[in-house]
Amino acid sequence: MTKYIFKRILMLIPVIIGVSLLIFIMLDLAPGTVLDIIANDYSPEQLEELRHQLGYDRSVFYRYGKYMWDLVHGDLGISYIYKTPVWDLYMQRLPSTLKLAGASVLVSILLSIPLGILAARKHGSITDNVSMVAALLGLSMPNFWLGLMLIILFSLNLGWFPSSGDTEGIKSLILPAITIGTGLMATLTRTTRSSMLDVIRSDYLRTARAKGVPEKAVIRKHALKNALIPIITVIGTQMGRTLGGSVVTENVFSWPGIGRLTIEAVKQRDTITVTGCIIMSVIMISIIQLIVDIAYAFVDPRLKSQYSTASKRRKRIGRTPEVRANGT
Amino acid sequence: MEPNQKTVSVAKKYRKRSAFGEIWHRLRKNKGAMIGGILLLILFAVALTIDFWLDQELVIGQNLRARLKAPSAAHWFGTDEMGRDLFWRVLYGSRYSLAIGFVAVFVSFIVGVPLGAVAGYFGGAVETVIMRITDIFSAVPAILMAVVVVSVLGSSTINLMIAVGVSSIPGFVRVTRAAVLTVRNEEYVEAAKALGKSNLYIIFVHVLPNCLSPIIVQTTLRVASAIVSASSLSFLGLGIKPPAPEWGALLTAGRNYILGYSYLTFFPGLAIMITVLAFNLLGDGLRDAMDPKLKR
Numbered sequence: 190m191t192k193y194i195f196k197r198i199l200m201l202i203p204v205i206i207g208v209s210l211l212i213f214i215m216l217d218l219a220p221g222t223v224l225d226i227i228a229n230d231y232s233p234e235q236l237e238e239l240r241h242q243l244g245y246d247r248s249v250f251y252r253y254g255k256y257m258w259d260l261v262h263g264d265l266g267i268s269y270i271y272k273t274p275v276w277d278l279y280m281q282r283l284p285s286t287l288k289l290a291g292a293s294v295l296v297s298i299l300l301s302i303p304l305g306i307l308a309a310r311k312h313g314s315i316t317d318n319v320s321m322v323a324a325l326l327g328l329s330m331p332n333f334w335l336g337l338m339l340i341i342l343f344s345l346n347l348g349w350f351p352s353s354g355d356t357e358g359i360k361s362l363i364l365p366a367i368t369i370g371t372g373l374m375a376t377l378t379r380t381t382r383s384s385m386l387d388v389i390r391s392d393y394l395r396t397a398r399a400k401g402v403p404e405k406a407v408i409r410k411h412a413l414k415n416a417l418i419p420i421i422t423v424i425g426t427q428m429g430r431t432l433g434g435s436v437v438t439e440n441v442f443s444w445p446g447i448g449r450l451t452i453e454a455v456k457q458r459d460t461i462t463v464t465g466c467i468i469m470s471v472i473m474i475s476i477i478q479l480i481v482d483i484a485y486a487f488v489d490p491r492l493k494s495q496y497s498t499a500s501k502r503r504k505r506i507g508r509t510p511e512v513r514a515n516g517t
Numbered sequence: 518m519e520p521n522q523k524t525v526s527v528a529k530k531y532r533k534r535s536a537f538g539e540i541w542h543r544l545r546k547n548k549g550a551m552i553g554g555i556l557l558l559i560l561f562a563v564a565l566t567i568d569f570w571l572d573q574e575l576v577i578g579q580n581l582r583a584r585l586k587a588p589s590a591a592h593w594f595g596t597d598e599m600g601r602d603l604f605w606r607v608l609y610g611s612r613y614s615l616a617i618g619f620v621a622v623f624v625s626f627i628v629g630v631p632l633g634a635v636a637g638y639f640g641g642a643v644e645t646v647i648m649r650i651t652d653i654f655s656a657v658p659a660i661l662m663a664v665v666v667v668s669v670l671g672s673s674t675i676n677l678m679i680a681v682g683v684s685s686i687p688g689f690v691r692v693t694r695a696a697v698l699t700v701r702n703e704e705y706v707e708a709a710k711a712l713g714k715s716n717l718y719i720i721f722v723h724v725l726p727n728c729l730s731p732i733i734v735q736t737t738l739r740v741a742s743a744i745v746s747a748s749s750l751s752f753l754g755l756g757i758k759p760p761a762p763e764w765g766a767l768l769t770a771g772r773n774y775i776l777g778y779s780y781l782t783f784f785p786g787l788a789i790m791i792t793v794l795a796f797n798l799l800g801d802g803l804r805d806a807m808d809p810k811l812k813r
Contacts, residue, residue, distance in 0.1 A: 208656050331793070334790065430658060436664070436749075436753070440752075451664075467657055470658065
């Protein structure tokens, strides 16, 4: 297992190099530099000094090399605009994004798994059709529109929840979480349904019913457990994606998260901050992916054996090849 | 033994259909796909012909005396802050959204499908290089990728199309490669190789035509997400700027009047949703029709 995790971390390195190169160079090619944006705050001499300091008097590759040199030493650099280390900026915004990602994935899990199971159990019924149409509607709704509609209804007209910011605890979390959760729900409901349908007609379910297992236990223990792998995969992907910051929804609700930090940084040509945020989100996504892969092993014992090495497997079986060869 | 008359007629009925006839037959039975298809046909008809029958003045002409009127019989979707009728503006906006959706997907199709085909067909080092680069592109969230590309190129309609297109290339590479992998060891490919056909010829004449269904489904569904991405970029202020009647831009403009004039944000968003829904319905239907094994 440790070896597997180590290998996965090693595989991340070329992706990080590639992503940073791609983003850094692309942003650098964009017309205008950060110096044009902050020009008004400095005297011409200071600006010249800064140009030299940031390496804007040399080639892109010099700046990228410098950035990577710092990165290798665990330093994400200092933001041009905020003049604080990117790591601190990121950590400042991370709690809000974590909260939002957690809440929206939770909303989606709580609603879509029961809905998906229900749809699968009543395959072809009105319940099934209605929930599938609802899922498709959720999938087709642009986030920013849903967010604005929720604001119009629940903040402006009913006044139940605040329309922006992350200042009122759980109250300010509800609307953005529903906004992101709806999009996630659609995919998760569809996955749950199709995965359950695969399982629901299987022989072991018929056996379980035949031996008198109560229907509730049949669904929860026998069916759902076997249908979980695709469901976990989708949840993992969604968690990873929302952790990168939901650019659009954070913008609608003026949510102080990473998505908004990244967008602002792009607009201000703050290459270092953008690259840093994207690298961090790539790392986050891989960590979640790794957790998901490990979770597979716990959900499905058949997969666990793939992680253990040959010697360990032998130990578990309690026989060495020699013993087996001797016929005992 | 003489086959009885009934069997023969049934067999004839089924034999008559070509592969596409069969798909069309299955698609026609799918209500959702038909609704989506009809909606799209109407939208296309409107978008393609609107220049001929709609007075431009209705779309851009200002009438300050009729500003911010709520929806009524005279103005179905109400009027905006300049007194322009929102219904006509939304209708005109279909041109932008459909064009952006299609051109963007065309960009990713043109780049992604050949790359995926080459990766799947040749395998080995070529595949490794292409797939690792695809991994890098797909590691960056699509919307951020589009944001970065648009800020490099500058915001204009064409650049918006390119940005959205670039961000959905990885999807096409993956789908095409996966499809090609299932075909590349088929006997007809081997036969073509034995006949000494060039690799390029085999890919385009033998391999890709047999991988069409997943690619068509991917294309339909991608148009839907491209329309959403493009209007999201407009919403973030990086795409098409108001007062152009693109749906995302209309919605952004309406956002300033959200207090009291919420219909200004409601209708453009509704238009986006219906269009995207139509593409999703059709895409789902196509997937079911083309691959009955996947049907649920």
